[in-house]
Amino acid sequence: MIGNKRNTPGFNDVALKEGLGKSKPHVALQAGAQSVHRTIRLLRAVADSNDRGMRLTQIAQKTGLPTTTVHRILAVLVAEEFLEYDLVSKCYRIGIELYAIASRARRFALRDKYRNCLENIARATQDSVYLVVRSGPDALCIDYIEGKSTIRIMTYDVGSRRPLGIGAGSLALLAFAPDDEVEGILKANELRYRKNNNMTVSELKGLIKQARALGYAFNQGHFMKGINGVGVPIYDEQGDVVAAVSVGSITERINPMRSQEIAELIKSEIALMR
Amino acid sequence: MIGNKRNTPGFNDVALKEGLGKSKPHVALQAGAQSVHRTIRLLRAVADSNDRGMRLTQIAQKTGLPTTTVHRILAVLVAEEFLEYDLVSKCYRIGIELYAIASRARRFALRDKYRNCLENIARATQDSVYLVVRSGPDALCIDYIEGKSTIRIMTYDVGSRRPLGIGAGSLALLAFAPDDEVEGILKANELRYRKNNNMTVSELKGLIKQARALGYAFNQGHFMKGINGVGVPIYDEQGDVVAAVSVGSITERINPMRSQEIAELIKSEIALMR
DNA sequence: AACAGTTTTCCATATTATGGGAAGCAGTTT
DNA sequence: AAACTGCTTCCCATAATATGGAAAACTGTT
Incomplete structure (x- = not known):
């Protein structure tokens, strides 16, 4: 009943790249897309340790996102087969769909x-x-x-x-x-x-x-x-x-x-x- | 001043796959993840026509999502280099980052x-x-x-x-x-x-x-x-x-x-x- | 120059993503 | 066996974020 304020609400997820000297000075580069940015951040994290695979908390730690949020997004990625989830080791890895899509290029x-x-x-x-x-x-x-x-x-x-x-x-x-x-x-x-x-x-x-x-x-x-x-x-x-x-x-x-x-x-x- | 109600607010994006006969009957499979699902839908659409490339409206049509939404998400994907955007032909294609991530598998x-x-x-x-x-x-x-x-x-x-x-x-x-x-x-x-x-x-x-x-x-x-x-x-x-x-x-x-x-x-x- | 089609920006709105809290689960240790 | 520890999953009130209509800015075509 205490209610919950988000720790870091509009956290500056976008502060990644802007180096290309594009115009638009004081407008945030990609507004209204936090979750997409985060999704990609998660994919990168998983890909970085794909051979051993990564577990939920590791991923959360590495990306600095709250466990719950990570869990929710990963669940979608697994459902879409962008990631694989090994029930036994509880490890996430790159999935077949991501690979299939990339192969089109x-x-x-x-x-x-x-x-x-x-x-x-x-x-x-x-x-x-x-x-x-x-x-x-x-x-x-x-x-x-x-x-x-x-x-x-x-x-x-x-x-x-x-x-x-x-x-x-x-x-x-x-x-x-x-x-x-x-x-x-x-x-x-x-x-x-x-x-x-x-x-x-x-x-x-x-x-x-x-x-x-x-x-x-x-x-x-x-x-x-x-x-x-x-x-x-x-x-x-x-x-x-x-x-x-x-x-x-x-x-x-x-x-x-x-x-x-x-x-x-x-x-x-x-x-x-x- | 008229205000705007969304056409299809909680549109049933999730109605894709559930065939695997998993448990959890009346709980929506992946709640709180509309945009991630949509992102993936967009990636699939682009990948399907990767050789010719696809333009914004085509993608919107194909996926059945409003142009604005598509535009916003695609912008992120381009910024993250999950997609490439050809300024001249205005076509979207699979980007190097998506490929790089998939290659880790x-x-x-x-x-x-x-x-x-x-x-x-x-x-x-x-x-x-x-x-x-x-x-x-x-x-x-x-x-x-x-x-x-x-x-x-x-x-x-x-x-x-x-x-x-x-x-x-x-x-x-x-x-x-x-x-x-x-x-x-x-x-x-x-x-x-x-x-x-x-x-x-x-x-x-x-x-x-x-x-x-x-x-x-x-x-x-x-x-x-x-x-x-x-x-x-x-x-x-x-x-x-x-x-x-x-x-x-x-x-x-x-x-x-x-x-x-x-x-x-x-x-x-x-x-x-x- | 007018037009039709497409892309992009803007912004009020409420739906959707959020994350704290807590319950479930393993896997260890006493 | 029970208590402990660390990790995973579920729940749900909250408001921040994604949303999409409207309109402006382009682009290319007749």
């Missing part, structure tokens, strides 16, 4: 397909290797292997984006796209090129021309000082570019001559996958 | 790994082929290929479950599990065996013994009249059973002699995958 399946390929290239070059796909006006990294070199170069994690053209793999995606699309992309990204990367559209056009002439994208520190990269496109059956593999390292390791060799290596590894 | 990745294998077996036998994994006390189908035979046999879709031991693949999972686990599973499923499949634990023990002797599970219409099946286990590096491949067809097509051949075929195809 064929483009990301390239990751599995080219995993070996990346590994071979990484072994041969000892440098960092990246696999990127196009996502709207961006290049999206869907897999990468860190180089053996002592110097960590980019923080270019899976899921990270940059404007098409910025970076070797990204440039490959752009340069080998159809002309009319290239125009649209350049225009759409013009502002970001200038603000984030200190580059102009005409500079990019130069790089595109060069890439087309070479047959691969060669980035000589254009985007980040001291970092060079080589990017090679991957085509689908229709001849459209669907992804790109790139190798990046410090300038000294990737001079023009070696860039040629690396490009050939990537091409031959890609060819094996067909 | 290694067990389901068997599906990709053995896809070719299933195809080869399907081509050679012309019968239906299934790939199942263990999920708690159940066998869970994660992939299948329908046979060429004119008679559609089982509706054993991806995501469908049955108690471990019921069905050829399912029996293979059970029979080649460690003894102590087998005991636990049999006990846990005892009721279901009897109620749903009209079988006793001791009958199952007989089948297990037979399977162990043969080196594969052979189901001669024990579970469904007129349907035979052959199931072969797949082991991981530690020697634990992680999945099973099975072939099923009408009794006439799978007699004891052919079952032996099929088992050998499956085994050799699996061996190629190592």
Whole structure:
């Protein structure tokens, strides 16, 4: 009868990402969607320890949400088979439906397909290797292997984006796209090129021309000082570019001559996958 | 100033699945979770047309939810990268985060790994082929290929479950599990065996013994009249059973002699995958 | 330029999600 | 066996959150 006030009522769940410098200053980014955010937070938590599985209280602790709330949401996720629940161990794991839905995204399946390929290239070059796909006006990294070199170069994690053209793999995606699309992309990204990367559209056009002439994208520190990269496109059956593999390292390791060799290596590894 | 009453306030979103004959009669299955259910509904809708992508109104139409609500939830999903949004075409697609989370479920990745294998077996036998994994006390189908035979046999879709031991693949999972686990599973499923499949634990023990002797599970219409099946286990590096491949067809097509051949075929195809 | 279709914002409303409390369950320890 | 401990599940009053109609802002088309 005492009634209950919520501990942290409008708790700032949204305080996660806002870094992209979008407009809308003082309007909360996603209002009216607490539970959806929370649901996703729970899924992430479970996925992080999927092999051992996670129990209710662990999940609650990890996410900082009240046990009751977690329980309620997890029950739905289990009912929808987004999660599996083992009655005996009382552990939650990723469910078949979540997997089935994700599988519909064929483009990301390239990751599995080219995993070996990346590994071979990484072994041969000892440098960092990246696999990127196009996502709207961006290049999206869907897999990468860190180089053996002592110097960590980019923080270019899976899921990270940059404007098409910025970076070797990204440039490959752009340069080998159809002309009319290239125009649209350049225009759409013009502002970001200038603000984030200190580059102009005409500079990019130069790089595109060069890439087309070479047959691969060669980035000589254009985007980040001291970092060079080589990017090679991957085509689908229709001849459209669907992804790109790139190798990046410090300038000294990737001079023009070696860039040629690396490009050939990537091409031959890609060819094996067909 | 007229105020607005919601069209369909407590709309019965939950009326989806309840068929599993669970207890709890007159208590709504998942109360207090409308938005989570809706979120999942939206994800399904988008996934269904992922190649072309879907636009807001289409999604709203397909799911029967008000545009505004859809818009709000989709915004969150995009922010969390569960979906991608193409500014130009205004289309939504599966996002990288959803894929990344699903990828943590290694067990389901068997599906990709053995896809070719299933195809080869399907081509050679012309019968239906299934790939199942263990999920708690159940066998869970994660992939299948329908046979060429004119008679559609089982509706054993991806995501469908049955108690471990019921069905050829399912029996293979059970029979080649460690003894102590087998005991636990049999006990846990005892009721279901009897109620749903009209079988006793001791009958199952007989089948297990037979399977162990043969080196594969052979189901001669024990579970469904007129349907035979052959199931072969797949082991991981530690020697634990992680999945099973099975072939099923009408009794006439799978007699004891052919079952032996099929088992050998499956085994050799699996061996190629190592 | 007018139009039709779609996307996005706004906001009053009450339905739905919330979370404290407590009852149930295991699994250990005395 | 009983008492204890930690975890899971149920209950339900409360108000914060999600809701969806209305209308504004776009977009593309005739």
